[in-house]
Amino acid sequence: MPILDGALKVGLDHYLYLSAVLFVLGMIGVMMRRNVVVILMCIELMLNAVNISFVAFSRYAENVNGQVMVFFVMTIAAAEAAVGLALAVTVFKKFREVNIRFFEHLKG
């Protein structure tokens, strides 16, 4: 089956499909979970999905600019996890729970 064979041959589009699926999975998690730590994990999942498409485009265009961007995304992800978890610890100290609804008390 030449058509199916052509569709199964892995190219740029397959990596982009995978990236889109992982991104939407992370998006569902961010919207539907209540635990702040799990929400942060889902954000990491979304950033990883973006990284896959960056690297795939970098391989396709045969230059390293996309990979440099992945470095920056990884750094931002680590920084975001650090601050988010520090906030979660602060909220946990006060309310003994890390449910997202307590974050509306973060004033001043």
Added chain:
Amino acid sequence: MLTSTDFLFYVLAFISVFFGAAVVIARNPIYSAMSLVITMISVAFLFGALDAWFLAGVQLIVYAGAVTVLFVMVLMLFDLKHEMKTFSKGLLGNGVKLIASGVTLGMLLVYIWSTYATEPTFKPLPPAATSSIKATKDLATSLFTDYIFAFEAIGALLLIIAVGAVTLSRITGGTHHADS
């Protein structure tokens, strides 16, 4: 004909999507963290399949190592014995969220299919460029010449983040000093 690299891609894609869904679905946050580790590792192997060997190593060390350990440490600190409400309430709201996610996924997939499905597959790299040392050297050259300002700015950002995280963790008794 499917080559071994294609087969590897399908296996890794299945693993990463399966455990990515497990991150979202698992009730216990520890299971979410462990599923996230497996997703990260399979993404690292996908980077390897795309000849980004240095990034594959960084992904393993920084994500699967450092960031996930940070998550697990915080979960251990919380010690959530009682199961909180895992998902947000409201059938209508959740339905709208799922439909919006499905529509987003559909639009993305159709866009990718209509734009990139006719593109040729990856050209094989010249033998000199497939050497991981050469690829890493190119990456470093680009990082320290074209992107030097962004690189330094990221360094400054990391310093600010470190100070901010320490400041946040020094706050005792939550955010309301008046009533605590």
